[in-house]
Amino acid sequence: MSLFVWFCSAPAWADREKSNADLLAERLAEKPVLVTDHELREIPEGTAERLEQALSGLGVPYFVVVRSSGIHFDERKTPDELAVLLHERLQKDGIYLVTDARGSGTARQYGGSWPVERAWGVAGRELSYDAGVAQQVERFVEILRAPDVEARLKEVREAPESAYAKRSRERDRAEMRALVLGSVLGAAVVLVPLCVSLVRKRVRR
DSSP states (O other): OHHHHHHHHHHHHHHHHHHHHHHHHHHHHHOSEEEEOSSTTTSOTTHHHHHHHHHHTTOSOEEEEEEOTTOOSBTTBOHHHHHHHHHHHHOOOEEEEEEETTSOSEEEEESOOOOHHHHHHHHHHHSOTTSOHHHHHHHHHHHHTSSSHHHHHHHHHHSOOOHHHHHHHHHHHHHHHHHHHHHHHHHHHHHHHHHHHHHHHHHHO
């Protein structure tokens, strides 16, 4: 019975996955940048235009899906998997970006040899965590348009730690120290009276 139910439900599950990817592909075929923001304050107005302006400078086709942070791109699909599905549906070469509002996603290129995956990762590491997807795409394009892309990518490995990274690390350490100190003080508030009470009981005996 379980096998029968599984075989009956499998085609419906596949169609649902396919139709979701097909819907995105159809919208990308009409316009190469798709921004779906469920929280209007998260993705600033005009982001799609900024992405188009930046990516058009590469001189290759591009297809971009941007969604709000924390929203699944597809049922059980990672950004990498969805990028593959979109390419299969569109049957067009170019750069595919699937990301959220904070730039947490993936970059792939079909029909080219640019190191887009590494460039996307480097662009994210060079910016602050709250920079936003538009700044990351602009930095991504800047890296790919560098006269020597490999040298540009190498800079991030050899560059000294940025002031932002230092401040972020120091802030994390300060928060950890405060957490430990708070835990110790909290334990002391509970344990000291308890110990005093036990000592008094023994003295009375």
